[in-house]
Amino acid sequence: MEPEYPTSEIIPIGKKKYFCVEYPGYVKRAERAIETMGGIKSLTEAVVDNSYVELRFRATDMFSHPINGYVVKSSKLLVKVTRRVKKVKYSDTIIEDPSWKVEVEGVISKTLRFRGLADFQYLVPKTDKIRQLKEALVKGDVQHIVDYKVADDDNHDDLRNIPPPSFTATEVPFTYQYRQNAPVVRVRMKEADGTYTIKLVNRSLRSASNMTTVRFHEENYPTKSWQLLAKPVKEIDLEAVEAVKKLFEERPIWSRHNVNCLLPGKYHKQIKAALCHSAFVFTDGPWRDFWVKYGVDPRTDIKYQNIDVRRFFSPTSKPKPKKHAILRKRLDGVPTKVEERQVDDEEIQGLFIFDGKNVPIEKITYQVIDITDPDILKLIDNPAYYKSEVTKDGGYYYKCVNRRIRVCLRKKHLALLENGYADPLSDVEDGLLEAIEREKLKDGEGNDDDEEDDGEEGDSRDIKENAVKEAMQAMDKPGSSKRLTEVVDEYMDELVKGDPLHDDEFLDMETLDDYDEDLDAFEEVEGDNEETMEEMMEE
Known part of the structure; x- marks a missing residue:
C-alpha cells in the first residue's frame, strides 16, 4: 500500500572521501589559510600519521606561537546545494529559480579541529639583534652569523633574552575545582561605631604560642610545658583543666576529637587551652596532631599509634543524606542544651571506636587501641608485623603492613557510611610476610646507597657552587664578553673554511x-x- 503523502527523494552518496578543516577564522583566500597551517605537506603528514598541525596566523614570523589542531575521525557528509539565479540584462531585476539542486559529494572521514586556546603572543621587533641572528641561523646565512658581534657593554638591564616558545602549557580549558577552605566561615563583627561588618575567620587556627610541639626525630620530649601558660581564673576554665587532666591520667595519649567526645559540651570552648596544661603535640610521624601527656614518650609503646584513613573527594560526587540521617538517629531525644545531654558510655565510645559493625562518623584518624574490628586486629596484634625500632613512616609496623591496615580500614569505613554494614575481609594477611621480607632487603640495601649518594651529591654541590662563584666574579670584570666574542669568531671562521675544530x-x-x-x-x-x-x- 502506497502512502498518501509524497515520499522524499533518495539522494545517492558519492564514493569520494574528503578531509575537512575547521579553520578558526574567516577564510578569504584558501591558499593563505593553507600556508598558515604549514602548507599542503604539513596537512598531508597530519592525515597520514594522525598527528597535530600547528596553525600560525603570522606564518612568516618564527616567534609566532601556534595553535595546535588535531586530526580526529568523523562521519559527516559533504553536501553541495545549487540554486540558479537569472539577472535581466540592462536591469537590476533578478529572477530566482524556485528549484534547488542537492548533491552529496562524499563522506568526510577525517576532520582537523582547532579546539585549543590561543597562546599569548609577543611581537619581537625586526630590528632586534637576537631576531636577526635567529633568522640567519634558520636560513643558514653564514655571513650574517659571522658578522654578528656580542655586545661588550655588559648591560644587565637589557638581557636580550629570546622569548620562550610558549607562555602556557595548557591547551584546553579545564575546571580547576577551586573550593572554599572548609574551616573558614563568615562572621558578623561589631565595630566601634555600632555597625556590623562581615569578616572571614579560620576556625582551624590555633595558638602556636601556647602549644608545646615536638618533631618525631627529636630525642628529648617535654616533661612540662615549654610555654608560659597563664593560670586559669574562671571557674569553668579550672573545671576544664581538671577534666582534661583526669583523661590523661586514664590514658596518656588522646586525639582532640576523642577529648571533644568524652567531655561535656560546656567545656568545648576551653578544651584548646586546657590541653596545653596537660600534654604536648607531635607535628609529624605516627603521632602527628595527637596530644601526649607530659613526661610520656609514645615511641616506646605500640598501642598508641594512630592510623589515618584518606577519603578522596570527587567533584561529581554528592553527599548522601542518609549519612547525616544515621547520625541524627543515634542522637534522637538529646536536649538542645549540650550541658543537659545524658548520653551513655557506649554511645560516647562509638563516636571514636571502630568495631566494624556500628556506623562511624566521618572521621579519618583512629588510634590503634580504638580499633576493635576482628579483621583488622589480625594485622594489629600479630607480633610478626612489628618492627624492632619505630620509624617516622610506619611507626612500629612495616610500611607494607601499615599500608594494608589503612586499606582495610578505609574499605570498611566507607562501606559502613554508604551501606550501613561492611562485609568481612578474608584476605587481609595474604602476601604480607613476603612483602615484609622484601622490605627488609630493600631497607638493608638502601642504607649504604644513601650514604654514597650523600657523598656524591656533596661533591657535586661544591663543584657547582665554585663554578657559580667564578662565573659571577668574571662577569664583574670589565670587558668580560670579549672572550666569548673571540671564541665565537674563531669557531665561525673555521666553519666558513669548512674545517671544523673537532671531528665527530x-x-x-x-x-x-x-x-x-x-x-x-x-x-x-x-x-x-x-x-x-x-x-x-x-x-
Whole structure:
C-alpha cells in the first residue's frame, strides 16, 4: 500500500572521501589559510600519521606561537546545494529559480579541529639583534652569523633574552575545582561605631604560642610545658583543666576529637587551652596532631599509634543524606542544651571506636587501641608485623603492613557510611610476610646507597657552587664578553673554511646502558630490573 503523502527523494552518496578543516577564522583566500597551517605537506603528514598541525596566523614570523589542531575521525557528509539565479540584462531585476539542486559529494572521514586556546603572543621587533641572528641561523646565512658581534657593554638591564616558545602549557580549558577552605566561615563583627561588618575567620587556627610541639626525630620530649601558660581564673576554665587532666591520667595519649567526645559540651570552648596544661603535640610521624601527656614518650609503646584513613573527594560526587540521617538517629531525644545531654558510655565510645559493625562518623584518624574490628586486629596484634625500632613512616609496623591496615580500614569505613554494614575481609594477611621480607632487603640495601649518594651529591654541590662563584666574579670584570666574542669568531671562521675544530666521534651504542622512562633509571642488570618491576606492581 502506497502512502498518501509524497515520499522524499533518495539522494545517492558519492564514493569520494574528503578531509575537512575547521579553520578558526574567516577564510578569504584558501591558499593563505593553507600556508598558515604549514602548507599542503604539513596537512598531508597530519592525515597520514594522525598527528597535530600547528596553525600560525603570522606564518612568516618564527616567534609566532601556534595553535595546535588535531586530526580526529568523523562521519559527516559533504553536501553541495545549487540554486540558479537569472539577472535581466540592462536591469537590476533578478529572477530566482524556485528549484534547488542537492548533491552529496562524499563522506568526510577525517576532520582537523582547532579546539585549543590561543597562546599569548609577543611581537619581537625586526630590528632586534637576537631576531636577526635567529633568522640567519634558520636560513643558514653564514655571513650574517659571522658578522654578528656580542655586545661588550655588559648591560644587565637589557638581557636580550629570546622569548620562550610558549607562555602556557595548557591547551584546553579545564575546571580547576577551586573550593572554599572548609574551616573558614563568615562572621558578623561589631565595630566601634555600632555597625556590623562581615569578616572571614579560620576556625582551624590555633595558638602556636601556647602549644608545646615536638618533631618525631627529636630525642628529648617535654616533661612540662615549654610555654608560659597563664593560670586559669574562671571557674569553668579550672573545671576544664581538671577534666582534661583526669583523661590523661586514664590514658596518656588522646586525639582532640576523642577529648571533644568524652567531655561535656560546656567545656568545648576551653578544651584548646586546657590541653596545653596537660600534654604536648607531635607535628609529624605516627603521632602527628595527637596530644601526649607530659613526661610520656609514645615511641616506646605500640598501642598508641594512630592510623589515618584518606577519603578522596570527587567533584561529581554528592553527599548522601542518609549519612547525616544515621547520625541524627543515634542522637534522637538529646536536649538542645549540650550541658543537659545524658548520653551513655557506649554511645560516647562509638563516636571514636571502630568495631566494624556500628556506623562511624566521618572521621579519618583512629588510634590503634580504638580499633576493635576482628579483621583488622589480625594485622594489629600479630607480633610478626612489628618492627624492632619505630620509624617516622610506619611507626612500629612495616610500611607494607601499615599500608594494608589503612586499606582495610578505609574499605570498611566507607562501606559502613554508604551501606550501613561492611562485609568481612578474608584476605587481609595474604602476601604480607613476603612483602615484609622484601622490605627488609630493600631497607638493608638502601642504607649504604644513601650514604654514597650523600657523598656524591656533596661533591657535586661544591663543584657547582665554585663554578657559580667564578662565573659571577668574571662577569664583574670589565670587558668580560670579549672572550666569548673571540671564541665565537674563531669557531665561525673555521666553519666558513669548512674545517671544523673537532671531528665527530662515533659512539658505540652497545656500550651504552638502556634508559627506562617508567623506572626513571638505567637498566644495567636484567635481574635487578625484574625485581624492581615486581616491587612496583605490588605497591
